[in-house]
Amino acid sequence: RRQRAFLAAARPGAERIVVPSRFMASRVSGAHVLENWTASFGVRSARPSDGAVVVGFLGRLSVDKGILVLCEALELLRTRRSGRYRGVLAGDARLADDDGSAIAAAVDRLGDAVVRPGWLDRLQFANAVDLAVFPSIFPESFGLVVAEAMSARLPFVASDVGALPEVGGPGRIYPRPGDATALADAIEATLAEPDRTQVGYDRWLTMFSPEAGRARLAEVLASLT
Numbered sequence: 001r002r003q004r005a006f007l008a009a010a011r012p013g014a015e016r017i018v019v020p021s022r023f024m025a026s027r028v029s030g031a032h033v034l035e036n037w038t039a040s041f042g043v044r045s046a047r048p049s050d051g052a053v054v055v056g057f058l059g060r061l062s063v064d065k066g067i068l069v070l071c072e073a074l075e076l077l078r079t080r081r082s083g084r085y086r087g088v089l090a091g092d093a094r095l096a097d098d099d100g101s102a103i104a105a106a107v108d109r110l111g112d113a114v115v116r117p118g119w120l121d122r123l124q125f126a127n128a129v130d131l132a133v134f135p136s137i138f139p140e141s142f143g144l145v146v147a148e149a150m151s152a153r154l155p156f157v158a159s160d161v162g163a164l165p166e167v168g169g170p171g172r173i174y175p176r177p178g179d180a181t182a183l184a185d186a187i188e189a190t191l192a193e194p195d196r197t198q199v200g201y202d203r204w205l206t207m208f209s210p211e212a213g214r215a216r217l218a219e220v221l222a223s224l225t
Helices: 004-010 067-080 101-113 122-128 144-151 164-168 180-192 197-208 210-223
Strands: 053-060 085-092 114-118 131-134 156-158
Touching: 053 067, 053 122, 067 085, 067 101, 067 180, 085 101, 085 122, 101 114, 131 144, 131 180, 144 156, 144 164, 144 197, 156 164, 156 180, 197 210
Parallel strands: 053 085, 053 131, 085 114, 131 156
Antiparallel strands: none
């Protein structure tokens, strides 16, 4: 909503308006979809088994990113599985619209079941968790973290909001945004289903890798000549 004024300023004289997803194109009339792309995390190493399941989040630690929902889901999972689950909340609150007090309280309730290491290198994060969770309640315009997880062959769960399912692709479980029970169920179901990490990697390679991005950008530029 805040960027609509910039869109109005950008339209006059523009030969093409591009947006990163079909979701955004449905909200910006006349826009052309030019999906984002991302470099690979690198080669992920499987985390050594210690009897726990570690689920993690990497990004802006704010309410709109679903951190409160993730903390509640983690509490549910620990109740169901006798404390077997642990959490990693990597990132910080830069650019967050909330003051962080609600998130701090939710993390405190979990005690040593969750750690906040600050910003991690993407490969460090991928190596530290068994599954990534992107529980946004805000309609994301793309879903860069989902593409990055697929590049690292990292299992993930993302909420059914904005462009996240569009990036993640079909055949996955996308829980309702803001529903902690649905998120906990999706985490358990994803960990129990056959390994889809190669499917995700292949999707990244063909759709969201730098090579795929260059080809799409070349098509857009060629269409303007």
